[in-house]
Amino acid sequence: MASTLTFVFVFLLIATTATRIWLGSRHINYVQAHRGAVPTSFSGNITLESHQKAADYTSAKSKLALIEVAVQALLLAVLTIGGGLQWIDDAWFNVLPGHEIIRGALVICSALFISSLIDIPFEYYKTFSVDEKFGFNKMTPAMFFSDLLKHSLVGLVLGAPILFAALWLMQGAGEYWWFYLWVVWSVFNIVMLAVYPTFIAPLFNKFTPLADENLKSRIEALLTKCGFKSQGLFVMDGSARSSHGNAYFTGFGSSKRVVFFDTLLSRLNEQEIEAVLAHELGHFKHHHVIKRIAMLFFMSFVGLALLGWLMNQTWFYNGLGVTEISNYMALLLFLLVSPVFLFILRPFMASYSRKNEFEADDYAAKHADANHLVDALVKLYRDNASTLTPDPLHSAFYDSHPPASIRISKLAAYTH
Numbered sequence: 001m002a003s004t005l006t007f008v009f010v011f012l013l014i015a016t017t018a019t020r021i022w023l024g025s026r027h028i029n030y031v032q033a034h035r036g037a038v039p040t041s042f043s044g045n046i047t048l049e050s051h052q053k054a055a056d057y058t059s060a061k062s063k064l065a066l067i068e069v070a071v072q073a074l075l076l077a078v079l080t081i082g083g084g085l086q087w088i089d090d091a092w093f094n095v096l097p098g099h100e101i102i103r104g105a106l107v108i109c110s111a112l113f114i115s116s117l118i119d120i121p122f123e124y125y126k127t128f129s130v131d132e133k134f135g136f137n138k139m140t141p142a143m144f145f146s147d148l149l150k151h152s153l154v155g156l157v158l159g160a161p162i163l164f165a166a167l168w169l170m171q172g173a174g175e176y177w178w179f180y181l182w183v184v185w186s187v188f189n190i191v192m193l194a195v196y197p198t199f200i201a202p203l204f205n206k207f208t209p210l211a212d213e214n215l216k217s218r219i220e221a222l223l224t225k226c227g228f229k230s231q232g233l234f235v236m237d238g239s240a241r242s243s244h245g246n247a248y249f250t251g252f253g254s255s256k257r258v259v260f261f262d263t264l265l266s267r268l269n270e271q272e273i274e275a276v277l278a279h280e281l282g283h284f285k286h287h288h289v290i291k292r293i294a295m296l297f298f299m300s301f302v303g304l305a306l307l308g309w310l311m312n313q314t315w316f317y318n319g320l321g322v323t324e325i326s327n328y329m330a331l332l333l334f335l336l337v338s339p340v341f342l343f344i345l346r347p348f349m350a351s352y353s354r355k356n357e358f359e360a361d362d363y364a365a366k367h368a369d370a371n372h373l374v375d376a377l378v379k380l381y382r383d384n385a386s387t388l389t390p391d392p393l394h395s396a397f398y399d400s401h402p403p404a405s406i407r408i409s410k411l412a413a414y415t416h
């Protein structure tokens with residue numbers, strides 16, 4: 001059984017990595033092949049210069065992502081079948097032979113720390129080389145590292161209690177520990193959703209109430225028309241870090257608020273902002289967020305039930321390069337390895353997400369002006385240097401949003 005698992009895992013790791021590299025290379029080639037001319041439906045709004053900038057920016061980001069995919073796969077192989085996790089476990093055992101829960105937490109944190117350490121140079125290069133070159137970066141290295149430190153501390157403060165709860169339940173809660181953990185995990189996520197906008201997001205950005213009275217009354221009229229109550233309209237200083245623009249809703253229940261990036265407000269006119277907000281309201285009205293959360297809860301239920309069974313199978317450990325069986329190692333292996341097995345779901349999730357985008361666009365077209373949403377999208381594509389010509393297969397596999405041309409031609413149909 002153990003050798004079968006090793007075989008399946010290695011096969012899937014190679015297959016998914018090869019697929020990702022193949023799709024990424026296709027994407028780069030496709031974008032470069034269409035670099036020479038602006039697609040006709042955009043030729044009035046996007047200059048050849050912006051189009052080529054988008055092509056080069058997309059290629060630069062994609063090339064970096066290809067290297068990262070390969071490095072991450074290699075690291076995962078080293079940690080699992082290469083014996084890395086067992087080595088970390090042995091090292092901590094020498095330091096702390098007793099206290100299994102504390103040692104387990106240390107082993108898990110060490111492994112996750114190593115995995116995230118690998119990502120830092122890539123993130124640094126993307127920010128200070130790629131984004132910098134294309135004029136998007138607003139960060140300084142000092143800010144980069146202070147963000148990193150803040151993110152790690154917040155992750156530790158929020159993650160440690162959940163990790164200890166998991167290890168404690170695994171050890172002492174009997175056969176159905178996974179069900180109790182699922183309840184704890186679900187409650188934790190709901191609490192996080194409620195406190196994130198008010199307590200966590202302000203650690204990274206400044207949020208100020210929207211001051212522009214004209215815009216405010218226009219937006220409030222739209223919210224009332226759509227039957228939406230929010231706890232205020234806020235502007236976020238997205239420009240402190242990057243010049244990419246966006247708008248979103250956060251929180252739920254009484255902590256729900258509308259957040260605009262200052263970079264979005266500075267680029268779009270009032271009608272366009274209204275249309276973008278109508279799209280976001282469409283997501284809300286179609287319960288997309290709630291559905292997504294329900295889906296995550298369902299998946300974590302299935303995942304934890306599976307882990308409840310796997311932790312009792314020695315082949316699960318041995319097949320993935322771990323000789324010493326323990327609760328924490330079952331949890332850690334499951335966290336590290338499951339993405340390889342779930343990769344196949346990626347195109348289905350992406351397709352579901354694109355379906356949601358069409359529904360939100362449909363809502364926006366009915367409650368605001370589809371023409372203004374088209375204008376806003378064209379501006380955002382241009383200013384974010386997003387490619388108008390993604391490789392169709394790459395897009396179908398990964399993209400949470402439909403390609404610009406398809407989205408805009410659907411919206412244009414509403415106006416005739």
Ligand SMILES: [Zn+2]
Nearest residue numbers: 279283357360
């Ligand atoms: Zn959307």
